Amino acid sequence: MALQKGERYRCPESDCGCEIEVTKSAAPGKGGDQAPRCCCGKEMKKVS
């Protein structure tokens, strides 16, 4: 799924712990379904 406004993603690396919030949704049909990647290289997990 594409990034949606308001979604939060957190880095699973305990030493890092970076968390981001989407402030603007991706345009429909333009994105893939990949999760964003943290600056440390880990794939970020959506915070539910």
Ligand SMILES: [Zn+2]
């Ligand atoms: Zn990280």
